[in-house]
Each structure stands twice: as C-alpha cells, then as structure tokens.
Amino acid sequence: MRIDVVSIFPEYLAPLELSLIGKARQDGLLELNVHDLRSFTTDRHRTVDDTPYGGGAGMVMKPEPWAQALESVAGAGMDSKPVLIVPSPAGEKFNQALAYELAEEQQLVFACGRYEGIDERVIDWAQDHFTVRPVSLGDYVLNGGEVAVLAMVEAIGRLLPGVVGNPESLVEESHSDGLLEYPVYTKPSAWRDHDVPPVLLSGNHGKIAQWRRHEQFRRTAERRPDLMEGLDAGVLSRADRQAL
Ligand code: ADE
Numbered sequence: 001m002r003i004d005v006v007s008i009f010p011e012y013l014a015p016l017e018l019s020l021i022g023k024a025r026q027d028g029l030l031e032l033n034v035h036d037l038r039s040f041t042t043d044r045h046r047t048v049d050d051t052p053y054g055g056g057a058g059m060v061m062k063p064e065p066w067a068q069a070l071e072s073v074a075g076a077g078m079d080s081k082p083v084l085i086v087p088s089p090a091g092e093k094f095n096q097a098l099a100y101e102l103a104e105e106q107q108l109v110f111a112c113g114r115y116e117g118i119d120e121r122v123i124d125w126a127q128d129h130f131t132v133r134p135v136s137l138g139d140y141v142l143n144g145g146e147v148a149v150l151a152m153v154e155a156i157g158r159l160l161p162g163v164v165g166n167p168e169s170l171v172e173e174s175h176s177d178g179l180l181e182y183p184v185y186t187k188p189s190a191w192r193d194h195d196v197p198p199v200l201l202s203g204n205h206g207k208i209a210q211w212r213r214h215e216q217f218r219r220t221a222e223r224r225p226d227l228m229e230g231l232d233a234g235v236l237s238r239a240d241r242q243a244l
Contacts, residue, residue: 001105001160002031004073005149006066008048010034012146021154024163032153033073040068041053049115058116066111066122075107082107084130085152086123087145091124091134094152096175098135102152103159110152112145178231180219182212213240 005013013034017020019050024030038046044086049059075082083105102108109130111118126132137148158164185196199211217240220227 001029001103001157002033002075002107003110003153003157004035004107004184005110005112005153006031006035006037006069006073007139007146008037008114009112009144009146010036012112012144013149015150016153017205020163021157024157024160027162029162030157030192035069035073037065037069040072052116058118060116061113061118063119063122063124064123066118067125070109070111070122070126070129073109078106080106081129081131082109084109084111084126084132086111086113086118086132086134087137087142087148088113088117088134088154089136089139090140094135094137094155095146096155099152099155099159102221103156108156110145110149112149114144121198178227179216180224180227182219 006015016034017025021030021032025032037048041047046049047062048065049061052058052060070084073082085102085108088108097143111122123132123134135148135152137151141146164170170176172181185200189196189201197211198208202208228239
C-alpha cells in the first residue's frame with residue numbers, strides 16, 4: 001500500500017517512523033510519504049489560509065495549494081482512483097470495519113485540514129481524481145487532522161499482510177467480531193490481593209473459551225450497549241445466544 005499525507009505540520013507525523021508502522025515501512029510493506037502543503041504555495045509568505053466568505057470566526061484553507069498538492073500525489077498508473085481521506089469532525093465515523101475496507105486500497109491520501117477547514121470546492125474538485133471520504137474519529141473536535149491520521153494509519157497499517165507478526169491476534173481483539181475483547185492476565189497468579197480468575201488456571205480449554213466469550217458479552221453490554229444492538233445474528237453461535 002502507498003499512503004500520502006499532506007499537512008502544514010509534517011513533523012506531527014514523525015511517530016509513523018516508530019514501532020510496527022515504522023518497521024512496516026522499513027520492510028517495504030508500506031510506502032508512506034509526508035508532504036508539506038506550504039511547498040505547494042507560490043507567494044513569498046507561503047500562505048495557506050484566508051478569511052471566510054460570509055464572515056465568521058477563524059480562517060479557511062485556500063483551495064489552490066491543496067489542488068497542487070493533491071495533483072502531485074494522485075497516483076498515475078494505478079488501477080483504481082486513490083481514496084482521499086479528509087479527517088473532519090463532520091465526516092463519517094471511523095471504525096474497525098472502515099479500517100478493514102481501507103486496508104484493501106492501493107493508495108490512500110490523507111488531507112490534514114487546520115483552522116476552520118479546507119475550502120469546500122477542493123472536496124468537489126477532488127471527486128474527479130479521488131474517491132473522497134471525509135472521516136471523523138469521534139464526536140469531539142481536534143485542532144487539525146494530524147492526530148486523526150496517526151490513529152487511522154496505525155489502525156489500517158496493522159491490518160496489512162505481514163505487519164502484525166501473529167495474524168491470530170487480529171482475530172481475537174476488540175471489534176473484530178463486533179464485541180469488546182475479553183480481559184487478559186499474566187503471572188503471578190496472585191498479586192496484591194487480586195487473583196487471576198481460577199478458570200484460566202484450570203487447563204480446561206472448553207471452559208476457558210466459554211468464560212472468555214461470556215466476558216466479551218458482559219463487558220460489551222456494560223461499556224458499549226450500543227454495540228449490543230448492532231450485533232449481527234449471523235456471527236453468534238448457539239452457545240452465544242444462550243449466553244445472551
Ligand atoms: N479534525 C478535527 N476534529 C476531528 C475529528 N474528530 N476526527 C477527525 N478529524 C478531525
């Protein structure tokens with residue numbers, strides 16, 4: 001996969017050189033380029049923003065530097081249009097299903113807005129070159145798209161083949177089956193008056209699996225009742241339905 005990120009704060013994306021994503025880049029599993037929006041300006045002050053038409057607080061990002069930047073990264077010779085992800089609190093909600101969907105793409109381009117946002121005409125213009133998806137991390141407002149990009153690139157990048165050493169860990173984690181993950185424990189079995197649940201020491205794999213599934217349901221019902229409503233009956237086994 002190829003990922004391009006356009007930002008006025010390219011240094012913000014430095015953590016993508018670390019850990020699993022950094023290693024994936026080194027191993028050639030992921031090509032990731034960060035571009036400075038200001039290098040696509042033509043004036044002496046490298047201006048990227050201006051006052052909003054219609055008035056109001058704050059500044060809006062000018063369209064032309066964005067068009068120049070996006071034209072420079074729109075992948076020539078790709079089979080399909082790249083996906084342009086515009087992080088915004090006004091976008092569709094990012095979740096694990098979207099991470100899986102985006103992990104199938106050849107090229108993702110992230111456009112990090114700042115200030116009050118990017119001139120809307122950029123979004124309209126970009127439809128000719130990209131599949132455009134405004135995406136929100138959640139119902140709160142960040143100062144810009146960079147932190148959202150860090151989160152999304154990590155969530156998507158770890159789904160690429162070979163990035164996570166043991167692919168089984170992707171199957172068992174939270175949200176892979178619509179439920180939250182069961183709790184985990186390690187040695188020592190007795191610690192500061194808190195014991196590991198005895199079933200995990202029993203060696204009975206059937207009972208352990210049953211207990212873990214039950215914990216997934218219990219946690220999800222307690223912490224995320226909204227997920228219980230959306231549970232796909234198709235993924236529930238007969239034992240699951242009894243546990244509900
Ligand atoms: N930019 C500002 N707020 C954001 C959010 N909640 N999600 C994604 N990008 C954003």
